[in-house]
Amino acid sequence: MIALEQVHKTLGQTKVLDDFSLHAEKNEITCIIGPSGCGKTTTLQLLAGLEQPDAGRIVGTQGMRVSYVFQDPRLLLWKTVAQNVAFVLQDTVPLARQQELIRKYLTMMGLNEYRDSYPKALSGGMKQRLALCRAFAYPHDLLLMDEPFKSLDTPLRLGLVWQVARMWQEKSGTIIFVTHDIMDALLLGHRVIVLSARPATVLDDVRIDAPPAQRNVLQAPLPAIHARLLDLLEGENKKYFPDLYMTGGSSKTPG
Protein backbone atom coordinates (compact mmCIF):
# COMPACT_ATOMS: atom_id res chain seq x y z
CA MET A 1 0.00 0.00 0.00
CA ILE A 2 1.10 3.55 -0.77
CA ALA A 3 -0.13 6.25 1.56
CA LEU A 4 0.05 9.81 2.74
CA GLU A 5 -0.45 9.82 6.50
CA GLN A 6 -1.61 13.01 8.21
CA VAL A 7 0.40 15.16 5.87
CA HIS A 8 0.72 18.92 6.27
CA LYS A 9 2.16 20.98 3.44
CA THR A 10 2.36 24.73 3.00
CA LEU A 11 3.58 26.17 -0.29
CA GLY A 12 4.44 29.86 -0.03
CA GLN A 13 1.57 31.39 1.96
CA THR A 14 -0.92 28.68 1.03
CA LYS A 15 -1.75 25.78 3.30
CA VAL A 16 -2.29 23.18 0.59
CA LEU A 17 -2.63 20.05 2.69
CA ASP A 18 -3.80 20.10 6.30
CA ASP A 19 -3.73 16.78 8.15
CA PHE A 20 -4.43 14.97 4.89
CA SER A 21 -4.45 11.17 4.53
CA LEU A 22 -4.94 9.06 1.44
CA HIS A 23 -3.96 5.56 0.39
CA ALA A 24 -3.67 3.64 -2.86
CA GLU A 25 -3.36 -0.12 -3.35
CA LYS A 26 -0.37 -1.47 -5.22
CA ASN A 27 -0.98 -2.84 -8.72
CA GLU A 28 -4.15 -0.84 -9.06
CA ILE A 29 -5.20 2.29 -10.89
CA THR A 30 -6.30 4.93 -8.40
CA CYS A 31 -7.98 8.01 -9.84
CA ILE A 32 -8.11 11.24 -7.88
CA ILE A 33 -10.63 13.88 -8.87
CA GLY A 34 -11.37 17.19 -7.20
CA PRO A 35 -11.76 20.90 -7.82
CA SER A 36 -8.76 22.84 -9.16
CA GLY A 37 -6.29 23.95 -6.54
CA CYS A 38 -7.33 21.34 -3.97
CA GLY A 39 -3.83 19.83 -3.70
CA LYS A 40 -3.92 17.02 -6.27
CA THR A 41 -0.64 18.04 -7.89
CA THR A 42 1.03 18.51 -4.48
CA THR A 43 -0.09 14.99 -3.54
CA LEU A 44 1.67 13.57 -6.59
CA GLN A 45 4.79 15.63 -5.97
CA LEU A 46 4.96 14.34 -2.42
CA LEU A 47 4.63 10.76 -3.66
CA ALA A 48 7.39 11.37 -6.23
CA GLY A 49 9.69 12.86 -3.58
CA LEU A 50 9.76 16.22 -5.38
CA GLU A 51 8.32 17.86 -2.26
CA GLN A 52 8.76 16.88 1.38
CA PRO A 53 5.86 17.03 3.83
CA ASP A 54 6.08 19.68 6.60
CA ALA A 55 4.59 17.08 8.94
CA GLY A 56 3.22 13.56 8.57
CA ARG A 57 4.75 10.89 6.37
CA ILE A 58 4.73 9.20 2.99
CA VAL A 59 4.59 5.42 3.17
CA GLY A 60 5.29 2.65 0.67
CA THR A 61 7.15 4.52 -2.05
CA GLN A 62 10.65 3.63 -0.80
CA GLY A 63 12.70 1.88 -3.46
CA MET A 64 9.97 2.32 -6.06
CA ARG A 65 10.98 3.54 -9.49
CA VAL A 66 8.64 6.38 -10.28
CA SER A 67 7.54 7.63 -13.68
CA TYR A 68 5.62 10.87 -14.02
CA VAL A 69 3.45 12.63 -16.59
CA PHE A 70 3.41 16.31 -15.67
CA GLN A 71 0.59 18.71 -16.52
CA ASP A 72 2.90 20.45 -19.00
CA PRO A 73 5.06 18.32 -21.32
CA ARG A 74 8.49 19.35 -19.92
CA LEU A 75 10.41 18.29 -23.00
CA LEU A 76 14.04 19.01 -23.80
CA LEU A 77 13.73 21.39 -26.74
CA TRP A 78 17.30 20.73 -27.89
CA LYS A 79 16.68 17.00 -28.32
CA THR A 80 14.69 15.28 -31.05
CA VAL A 81 11.45 13.40 -30.34
CA ALA A 82 13.28 10.06 -30.15
CA GLN A 83 16.12 11.54 -28.06
CA ASN A 84 13.61 12.89 -25.55
CA VAL A 85 12.45 9.34 -24.87
CA ALA A 86 16.00 7.97 -24.97
CA PHE A 87 16.93 10.59 -22.36
CA VAL A 88 15.15 8.67 -19.59
CA LEU A 89 16.08 5.19 -20.87
CA GLN A 90 19.83 5.72 -21.25
CA ASP A 91 20.86 4.62 -17.75
CA THR A 92 18.08 2.11 -17.09
CA VAL A 93 17.59 0.03 -20.23
CA PRO A 94 20.12 -1.90 -22.38
CA LEU A 95 20.87 -0.14 -25.67
CA ALA A 96 19.19 -2.65 -27.98
CA ARG A 97 16.00 -2.60 -25.94
CA GLN A 98 15.95 1.23 -25.92
CA GLN A 99 15.31 1.47 -29.67
CA GLU A 100 12.60 -1.15 -29.42
CA LEU A 101 10.82 0.72 -26.61
CA ILE A 102 11.15 4.07 -28.36
CA ARG A 103 9.64 2.69 -31.56
CA LYS A 104 6.86 0.91 -29.69
CA TYR A 105 5.64 3.92 -27.75
CA LEU A 106 6.19 6.50 -30.47
CA THR A 107 4.13 4.31 -32.78
CA MET A 108 1.43 3.91 -30.13
CA MET A 109 1.15 7.69 -29.83
CA GLY A 110 1.33 8.29 -33.59
CA LEU A 111 4.66 10.06 -33.34
CA ASN A 112 7.06 7.62 -34.98
CA GLU A 113 7.21 9.56 -38.25
CA TYR A 114 8.28 12.61 -36.24
CA ARG A 115 11.05 10.82 -34.37
CA ASP A 116 13.78 13.04 -35.80
CA SER A 117 11.83 16.30 -35.47
CA TYR A 118 12.42 18.74 -32.65
CA PRO A 119 9.61 19.58 -30.17
CA LYS A 120 9.42 23.10 -31.63
CA ALA A 121 7.82 21.56 -34.72
CA LEU A 122 5.12 19.70 -32.74
CA SER A 123 1.63 20.89 -31.78
CA GLY A 124 0.61 21.17 -28.11
CA GLY A 125 -1.22 17.85 -28.21
CA MET A 126 1.72 16.10 -29.88
CA LYS A 127 4.08 17.42 -27.20
CA GLN A 128 1.81 16.02 -24.50
CA ARG A 129 1.72 12.67 -26.30
CA LEU A 130 5.52 12.68 -26.39
CA ALA A 131 5.55 13.29 -22.63
CA LEU A 132 3.25 10.25 -22.28
CA CYS A 133 5.64 8.16 -24.44
CA ARG A 134 8.53 9.12 -22.20
CA ALA A 135 6.66 8.21 -19.03
CA PHE A 136 5.32 4.91 -20.42
CA ALA A 137 8.67 3.78 -21.85
CA TYR A 138 10.55 4.47 -18.61
CA PRO A 139 10.66 1.25 -16.53
CA HIS A 140 8.56 2.01 -13.46
CA ASP A 141 6.80 0.53 -10.45
CA LEU A 142 4.68 3.60 -9.87
CA LEU A 143 3.25 5.81 -12.60
CA LEU A 144 2.00 9.23 -11.53
CA MET A 145 -0.14 11.10 -14.03
CA ASP A 146 -1.17 14.70 -13.48
CA GLU A 147 -4.05 15.59 -15.83
CA PRO A 148 -2.09 14.02 -18.68
CA PHE A 149 -4.83 14.35 -21.31
CA LYS A 150 -5.65 17.97 -20.58
CA SER A 151 -4.73 19.46 -23.94
CA LEU A 152 -6.14 16.65 -26.08
CA ASP A 153 -9.47 16.34 -27.92
CA THR A 154 -12.12 13.87 -26.73
CA PRO A 155 -11.63 11.01 -29.24
CA LEU A 156 -7.88 11.09 -28.69
CA ARG A 157 -8.42 11.23 -24.94
CA LEU A 158 -10.58 8.14 -25.03
CA GLY A 159 -8.01 6.36 -27.20
CA LEU A 160 -5.32 7.17 -24.67
CA VAL A 161 -7.48 6.04 -21.76
CA TRP A 162 -7.69 2.65 -23.49
CA GLN A 163 -3.95 2.63 -24.07
CA VAL A 164 -3.31 3.25 -20.38
CA ALA A 165 -5.78 0.50 -19.47
CA ARG A 166 -4.10 -1.88 -21.93
CA MET A 167 -0.66 -1.00 -20.69
CA TRP A 168 -1.76 -1.67 -17.15
CA GLN A 169 -3.14 -5.10 -18.19
CA GLU A 170 0.17 -5.91 -19.86
CA LYS A 171 2.47 -5.17 -16.97
CA SER A 172 0.17 -4.13 -14.11
CA GLY A 173 2.07 -1.78 -11.77
CA THR A 174 0.62 1.01 -9.69
CA ILE A 175 -0.91 4.03 -11.35
CA ILE A 176 -2.13 7.17 -9.63
CA PHE A 177 -4.07 9.29 -12.04
CA VAL A 178 -5.13 12.84 -11.23
CA THR A 179 -7.84 14.32 -13.40
CA HIS A 180 -10.78 16.64 -13.24
CA ASP A 181 -12.61 14.69 -15.90
CA ILE A 182 -15.08 12.26 -14.32
CA MET A 183 -15.25 10.16 -17.50
CA ASP A 184 -11.50 9.41 -17.47
CA ALA A 185 -11.81 8.31 -13.86
CA LEU A 186 -14.80 6.07 -14.55
CA LEU A 187 -13.10 4.34 -17.46
CA LEU A 188 -9.75 3.78 -15.77
CA GLY A 189 -9.97 3.66 -12.01
CA HIS A 190 -10.17 0.59 -9.84
CA ARG A 191 -10.88 3.25 -7.28
CA VAL A 192 -12.01 6.82 -7.67
CA ILE A 193 -11.19 9.16 -4.82
CA VAL A 194 -13.05 12.48 -4.68
CA LEU A 195 -11.30 15.33 -2.89
CA SER A 196 -12.92 18.41 -1.43
CA ALA A 197 -11.77 21.94 -2.13
CA ARG A 198 -8.79 23.20 -0.10
CA PRO A 199 -7.91 22.08 2.52
CA ALA A 200 -8.40 18.70 0.89
CA THR A 201 -10.33 15.91 2.58
CA VAL A 202 -11.51 12.66 1.04
CA LEU A 203 -15.21 13.16 0.24
CA ASP A 204 -15.84 9.83 -1.37
CA ASP A 205 -13.98 6.66 -2.22
CA VAL A 206 -15.67 4.53 -4.89
CA ARG A 207 -14.56 1.08 -5.97
CA ILE A 208 -15.41 -0.04 -9.51
CA ASP A 209 -15.18 -3.79 -10.07
CA ALA A 210 -15.26 -4.15 -13.88
CA PRO A 211 -11.72 -4.42 -15.37
CA PRO A 212 -10.55 -1.02 -16.67
CA ALA A 213 -10.13 -2.07 -20.28
CA GLN A 214 -13.66 -3.47 -20.63
CA ARG A 215 -15.97 -0.77 -19.36
CA ASN A 216 -18.99 0.83 -20.92
CA VAL A 217 -19.92 4.14 -19.33
CA LEU A 218 -23.59 3.54 -20.18
CA GLN A 219 -23.75 0.28 -18.29
CA ALA A 220 -24.70 0.01 -14.60
CA PRO A 221 -23.31 0.91 -12.18
CA LEU A 222 -21.28 3.58 -14.03
CA PRO A 223 -24.13 6.05 -14.80
CA ALA A 224 -25.14 6.10 -11.14
CA ILE A 225 -21.52 6.61 -10.01
CA HIS A 226 -21.12 9.34 -12.61
CA ALA A 227 -24.17 11.18 -11.24
CA ARG A 228 -22.92 10.82 -7.68
CA LEU A 229 -19.43 12.13 -8.46
CA LEU A 230 -20.78 15.02 -10.50
CA ASP A 231 -23.05 15.94 -7.59
CA LEU A 232 -20.15 15.93 -5.14
CA LEU A 233 -17.91 18.06 -7.36
CA GLU A 234 -20.71 20.52 -8.04
CA GLY A 235 -21.36 20.79 -4.32
CA GLU A 236 -17.69 21.68 -3.78
CA ASN A 237 -17.72 24.24 -6.57
CA LYS A 238 -20.84 25.91 -5.16
CA LYS A 239 -18.92 26.76 -2.02
CA TYR A 240 -16.32 28.67 -4.00
CA PHE A 241 -18.29 30.02 -6.96
CA PRO A 242 -21.76 30.69 -5.51
CA ASP A 243 -22.52 33.22 -8.24
CA LEU A 244 -21.80 30.69 -10.95
CA TYR A 245 -24.64 28.49 -9.73
CA MET A 246 -27.12 31.27 -8.88
CA THR A 247 -30.59 30.51 -10.24
CA GLY A 248 -33.90 32.46 -10.57
CA GLY A 249 -35.07 34.99 -7.94
CA SER A 250 -32.50 37.63 -7.24
CA SER A 251 -30.82 37.81 -10.64
CA LYS A 252 -32.49 40.32 -12.89
CA THR A 253 -32.38 39.94 -16.65
CA PRO A 254 -33.50 42.68 -19.03
CA GLY A 255 -36.75 42.19 -21.03
Add this chain to the structure above:
Amino acid sequence: MRNFSSLTRGLAPLFGLILFILLWQLASGYYHRVILPPPVEVARSAVKLVVSGQLWEQGGQTLARGLTGFGLAVIVGLPLGLLIGLSPLISSLFRPLVVGLQVTPLVSWLLLAMIWLGFSKVPSFVVFVTTIPLIIINTVQGVKNIDVHLLQMAKVFQINRSRLFREIYLPQVLPYLLAGVITALGTTWKAVAMAEFLSVSTGIGAKMAVSRINLETSDLFAWTFVLITLGLLTDRLLNYLVNKRLRHWM
Protein backbone atom coordinates in the same frame (compact mmCIF):
# COMPACT_ATOMS: atom_id res chain seq x y z
CA MET B 1 5.78 45.29 -58.04
CA ARG B 2 6.65 43.00 -55.18
CA ASN B 3 9.84 41.96 -56.94
CA PHE B 4 10.76 45.57 -57.40
CA SER B 5 10.21 46.47 -53.76
CA SER B 6 12.21 43.49 -52.46
CA LEU B 7 14.96 44.41 -54.89
CA THR B 8 15.11 47.97 -53.58
CA ARG B 9 15.07 46.72 -50.04
CA GLY B 10 18.09 44.56 -50.81
CA LEU B 11 19.91 47.37 -52.56
CA ALA B 12 19.02 50.14 -50.11
CA PRO B 13 22.03 49.59 -47.83
CA LEU B 14 24.28 49.67 -50.91
CA PHE B 15 22.78 53.00 -51.98
CA GLY B 16 23.30 54.26 -48.44
CA LEU B 17 26.96 53.32 -48.66
CA ILE B 18 27.35 55.01 -52.06
CA LEU B 19 25.67 58.13 -50.72
CA PHE B 20 28.06 58.13 -47.75
CA ILE B 21 31.08 57.85 -50.02
CA LEU B 22 29.76 60.65 -52.28
CA LEU B 23 29.27 62.96 -49.31
CA TRP B 24 32.72 62.08 -48.07
CA GLN B 25 34.18 62.83 -51.51
CA LEU B 26 32.32 66.14 -51.54
CA ALA B 27 33.47 67.10 -48.02
CA SER B 28 37.10 66.15 -48.73
CA GLY B 29 37.16 68.84 -51.42
CA TYR B 30 36.87 71.50 -48.74
CA TYR B 31 39.59 70.21 -46.42
CA HIS B 32 43.28 69.46 -46.68
CA ARG B 33 44.06 65.79 -47.29
CA VAL B 34 45.76 65.55 -43.89
CA ILE B 35 42.48 66.51 -42.24
CA LEU B 36 40.14 64.50 -44.47
CA PRO B 37 41.66 62.41 -47.26
CA PRO B 38 39.38 61.62 -50.22
CA PRO B 39 37.99 58.05 -50.54
CA VAL B 40 40.24 57.19 -53.49
CA GLU B 41 43.35 57.97 -51.49
CA VAL B 42 42.14 55.81 -48.59
CA ALA B 43 41.46 52.99 -51.05
CA ARG B 44 44.99 53.41 -52.38
CA SER B 45 46.37 53.20 -48.84
CA ALA B 46 44.33 50.05 -48.22
CA VAL B 47 45.72 48.42 -51.37
CA LYS B 48 49.21 49.43 -50.27
CA LEU B 49 48.65 47.73 -46.90
CA VAL B 50 47.67 44.52 -48.64
CA VAL B 51 50.43 44.56 -51.24
CA SER B 52 53.24 45.44 -48.82
CA GLY B 53 52.19 42.63 -46.51
CA GLN B 54 51.62 45.08 -43.64
CA LEU B 55 48.01 43.97 -43.34
CA TRP B 56 48.92 40.37 -42.53
CA GLU B 57 51.99 41.24 -40.49
CA GLN B 58 50.35 43.84 -38.23
CA GLY B 59 46.81 42.49 -38.50
CA GLY B 60 48.04 39.03 -37.59
CA GLN B 61 49.60 40.34 -34.38
CA THR B 62 46.44 42.21 -33.44
CA LEU B 63 44.34 39.14 -34.18
CA ALA B 64 46.61 36.91 -32.08
CA ARG B 65 46.61 39.32 -29.11
CA GLY B 66 42.86 39.82 -29.30
CA LEU B 67 42.07 36.13 -29.50
CA THR B 68 44.50 35.30 -26.69
CA GLY B 69 42.81 37.73 -24.28
CA PHE B 70 39.34 36.77 -25.45
CA GLY B 71 40.08 33.03 -25.34
CA LEU B 72 41.42 33.29 -21.79
CA ALA B 73 38.33 35.27 -20.80
CA VAL B 74 36.07 32.44 -22.04
CA ILE B 75 38.22 29.71 -20.46
CA VAL B 76 38.20 31.44 -17.07
CA GLY B 77 34.83 33.20 -17.31
CA LEU B 78 32.62 30.25 -18.27
CA PRO B 79 33.42 28.00 -15.30
CA LEU B 80 33.41 31.00 -12.97
CA GLY B 81 30.03 32.10 -14.31
CA LEU B 82 28.63 28.58 -13.86
CA LEU B 83 29.91 28.42 -10.27
CA ILE B 84 28.54 31.87 -9.43
CA GLY B 85 25.20 30.95 -10.97
CA LEU B 86 24.96 27.63 -9.17
CA SER B 87 26.29 28.45 -5.71
CA PRO B 88 24.90 31.28 -3.58
CA LEU B 89 28.10 31.18 -1.49
CA ILE B 90 30.44 31.62 -4.45
CA SER B 91 28.03 34.19 -5.84
CA SER B 92 28.21 36.40 -2.75
CA LEU B 93 31.98 35.91 -2.72
CA PHE B 94 32.63 36.87 -6.36
CA ARG B 95 29.81 39.27 -7.20
CA PRO B 96 31.58 42.37 -5.81
CA LEU B 97 34.75 41.36 -7.67
CA VAL B 98 32.95 41.07 -10.97
CA VAL B 99 31.24 44.42 -10.47
CA GLY B 100 34.58 45.92 -9.41
CA LEU B 101 36.20 44.53 -12.54
CA GLN B 102 33.54 46.20 -14.63
CA VAL B 103 33.81 49.67 -13.12
CA THR B 104 37.62 49.81 -12.81
CA PRO B 105 38.87 52.42 -15.31
CA LEU B 106 40.58 50.93 -18.33
CA VAL B 107 43.57 53.23 -17.91
CA SER B 108 44.27 51.69 -14.48
CA TRP B 109 44.36 48.20 -15.97
CA LEU B 110 46.55 49.45 -18.77
CA LEU B 111 49.13 51.00 -16.45
CA LEU B 112 49.02 48.11 -13.98
CA ALA B 113 49.55 45.64 -16.82
CA MET B 114 52.62 47.64 -17.89
CA ILE B 115 54.01 47.32 -14.35
CA TRP B 116 53.01 43.70 -13.75
CA LEU B 117 53.42 42.04 -17.12
CA GLY B 118 55.62 44.27 -19.25
CA PHE B 119 54.51 46.15 -22.37
CA SER B 120 54.21 43.21 -24.74
CA LYS B 121 51.38 41.53 -22.82
CA VAL B 122 49.33 44.66 -22.19
CA PRO B 123 46.94 44.31 -25.19
CA SER B 124 45.94 40.71 -24.38
CA PHE B 125 45.53 41.57 -20.73
CA VAL B 126 43.33 44.58 -21.46
CA VAL B 127 41.14 42.45 -23.72
CA PHE B 128 40.94 39.82 -20.99
CA VAL B 129 39.77 42.22 -18.27
CA THR B 130 37.27 43.99 -20.53
CA THR B 131 35.65 40.87 -21.92
CA ILE B 132 35.61 38.52 -18.92
CA PRO B 133 32.77 40.36 -17.10
CA LEU B 134 30.62 39.99 -20.24
CA ILE B 135 31.25 36.24 -20.30
CA ILE B 136 30.64 35.82 -16.57
CA ILE B 137 27.49 37.95 -16.40
CA ASN B 138 25.90 36.25 -19.40
CA THR B 139 26.73 32.79 -18.10
CA VAL B 140 25.25 33.64 -14.69
CA GLN B 141 22.14 34.95 -16.44
CA GLY B 142 21.87 31.65 -18.32
CA VAL B 143 22.15 29.59 -15.14
CA LYS B 144 19.55 31.78 -13.40
CA ASN B 145 17.12 31.19 -16.26
CA ILE B 146 17.33 27.42 -16.13
CA ASP B 147 13.84 25.91 -16.11
CA VAL B 148 13.28 24.34 -12.66
CA HIS B 149 10.47 22.22 -14.12
CA LEU B 150 13.02 20.43 -16.28
CA LEU B 151 15.21 19.84 -13.22
CA GLN B 152 12.20 18.29 -11.44
CA MET B 153 11.57 16.09 -14.47
CA ALA B 154 15.20 14.95 -14.52
CA LYS B 155 15.05 14.26 -10.78
CA VAL B 156 12.02 11.99 -11.14
CA PHE B 157 13.73 10.02 -13.91
CA GLN B 158 16.90 9.78 -11.78
CA ILE B 159 19.28 11.44 -14.24
CA ASN B 160 22.76 11.52 -12.67
CA ARG B 161 24.71 14.72 -11.98
CA SER B 162 27.06 14.65 -14.92
CA ARG B 163 24.24 14.04 -17.41
CA LEU B 164 22.17 16.70 -15.67
CA PHE B 165 25.00 19.15 -16.25
CA ARG B 166 25.65 18.19 -19.86
CA GLU B 167 22.10 17.64 -21.06
CA ILE B 168 20.02 20.09 -18.98
CA TYR B 169 22.26 22.88 -17.71
CA LEU B 170 24.70 23.43 -20.58
CA PRO B 171 22.16 23.49 -23.43
CA GLN B 172 20.14 26.12 -21.55
CA VAL B 173 23.20 28.24 -20.70
CA LEU B 174 24.58 28.01 -24.25
CA PRO B 175 22.36 30.69 -25.88
CA TYR B 176 23.27 33.17 -23.12
CA LEU B 177 26.97 32.28 -23.31
CA LEU B 178 26.98 32.74 -27.08
CA ALA B 179 25.25 36.11 -26.78
CA GLY B 180 28.02 37.07 -24.34
CA VAL B 181 30.68 35.75 -26.70
CA ILE B 182 29.34 37.83 -29.60
CA THR B 183 29.30 41.03 -27.53
CA ALA B 184 32.72 40.25 -26.06
CA LEU B 185 34.29 39.67 -29.46
CA GLY B 186 32.94 43.02 -30.64
CA THR B 187 34.64 44.66 -27.66
CA THR B 188 37.83 42.68 -28.26
CA TRP B 189 38.90 44.44 -31.47
CA LYS B 190 38.23 47.89 -30.08
CA ALA B 191 40.09 47.16 -26.85
CA VAL B 192 43.08 45.47 -28.45
CA ALA B 193 43.73 48.34 -30.89
CA MET B 194 43.43 50.91 -28.11
CA ALA B 195 45.86 48.99 -25.92
CA GLU B 196 48.33 48.50 -28.77
CA PHE B 197 48.25 52.24 -29.43
CA LEU B 198 49.20 52.96 -25.83
CA SER B 199 51.67 50.19 -25.09
CA VAL B 200 53.46 48.49 -28.00
CA SER B 201 55.05 49.28 -31.37
CA THR B 202 53.49 46.55 -33.50
CA GLY B 203 49.92 45.70 -34.43
CA ILE B 204 47.14 47.74 -35.96
CA GLY B 205 46.73 50.13 -33.01
CA ALA B 206 50.45 50.93 -32.97
CA LYS B 207 50.56 51.47 -36.74
CA MET B 208 47.61 53.84 -36.47
CA ALA B 209 49.63 55.93 -34.04
CA VAL B 210 52.55 55.98 -36.49
CA SER B 211 50.21 57.06 -39.30
CA ARG B 212 49.05 60.01 -37.22
CA ILE B 213 52.60 61.09 -36.38
CA ASN B 214 53.61 60.90 -40.06
CA LEU B 215 50.47 62.83 -41.07
CA GLU B 216 49.39 59.87 -43.24
CA THR B 217 45.74 60.28 -42.40
CA SER B 218 44.67 58.05 -45.27
CA ASP B 219 46.61 55.17 -43.66
CA LEU B 220 44.79 55.87 -40.40
CA PHE B 221 41.49 55.61 -42.27
CA ALA B 222 42.58 52.40 -43.98
CA TRP B 223 43.52 50.76 -40.68
CA THR B 224 40.23 51.87 -39.21
CA PHE B 225 38.39 50.12 -42.03
CA VAL B 226 40.47 47.01 -41.40
CA LEU B 227 39.27 47.01 -37.76
CA ILE B 228 35.66 47.64 -38.81
CA THR B 229 35.86 44.78 -41.30
CA LEU B 230 37.38 42.49 -38.69
CA GLY B 231 34.55 43.34 -36.26
CA LEU B 232 31.86 42.86 -38.88
CA LEU B 233 33.30 39.59 -40.16
CA THR B 234 33.64 37.96 -36.76
CA ASP B 235 30.19 39.22 -35.70
CA ARG B 236 28.50 37.88 -38.86
CA LEU B 237 30.39 34.60 -38.73
CA LEU B 238 29.48 33.98 -35.09
CA ASN B 239 25.85 34.96 -35.63
CA TYR B 240 25.69 32.56 -38.55
CA LEU B 241 27.18 29.70 -36.53
CA VAL B 242 24.93 30.41 -33.56
CA ASN B 243 21.83 30.47 -35.73
CA LYS B 244 22.82 27.26 -37.43
CA ARG B 245 23.32 25.56 -34.10
CA LEU B 246 20.30 26.87 -32.20
CA ARG B 247 17.73 27.39 -34.96
CA HIS B 248 16.06 24.01 -34.56
CA TRP B 249 15.02 24.66 -30.97
CA MET B 250 15.24 28.36 -30.10
